Amino acid sequence: MILFLKLLAAVFVGGIIGFEREKIHRPAGLKTNILICLGSTLITHIALAYTENMVVLVAAIISGIGFLGAGTIINTPNRVLGLTTAASLWVVAALGVALGLSLFQEAFFTVILAYLVLVVGHYLEIKLNFGKEDGRKRK
Numbered sequence: 345m346i347l348f349l350k351l352l353a354a355v356f357v358g359g360i361i362g363f364e365r366e367k368i369h370r371p372a373g374l375k376t377n378i379l380i381c382l383g384s385t386l387i388t389h390i391a392l393a394y395t396e397n398m399v400v401l402v403a404a405i406i407s408g409i410g411f412l413g414a415g416t417i418i419n420t421p422n423r424v425l426g427l428t429t430a431a432s433l434w435v436v437a438a439l440g441v442a443l444g445l446s447l448f449q450e451a452f453f454t455v456i457l458a459y460l461v462l463v464v465g466h467y468l469e470i471k472l473n474f475g476k477e478d479g480r481k482r483k
Contacts, residue, residue, distance in 0.1 A: 347389055350443050354378070354385040357439050357455045361432055364462045371416055372429050380409065380433055381440040388444020402441055409437040432462065 358381025359374060366373035384405045391401035413430030435458050442451040468474070 346446070347386075350385050350389055350446065351382060353443050353448060353451065354381040354440055357381055357443065357451055358436050360455050360459055361436050361439075361462070364459055365429065365432060368466060370429050371426070372433055377433070377436045380412070380436045381443070384409075384437045384440025385444045388441045392445060405437055405441060406434070409434050428462070428465075432458070 355378055358378040361381075362372075362374035362377030365377060387401055387405055388398070391398040395401065413433045416429045416433070417424065417426040435454070439451050439455055439458075442448075442454065
């Protein structure tokens with residue numbers, strides 16, 4: 345029963361970040377964020393319940409997400425795109441680890457802060473015209 349609650353929370357938490365990313369048309373959207381959070385929650389739960397060295401599996405989650413995040417980064421001579429998407433994937437994986445460890449309060453507080461950073465940061469970028477000098481168009 346506790347695994348079901350953890351996975352349900354992972355769908356909710358990953359969905360919050362994924363919704364924000366989807367809303368502004370970023371490459372890793374709703375489904376990607378939910379699946380990353382679900383996977384890291386399940387792996388952490390399994391590691392906690394069935395292994396003696398949980399740290400190795402959690403470290404594998406974080407490095408694996410680093411690989412996915414690297415795939416979202418586009419480097420051109422004048423700019424680097426996708427860093428926020430990569431960072432949000434990393435946070436979503438960490439949220440899944442927290443949920444896998446039954447740290448519900450910590451995960452929900454963190455997802456609220458992450459969502460606020462993404463929404464307020466995007467708003468400030470638009471209002472303050474960050475990125476305009478390199479020709480990017482903000483939505």
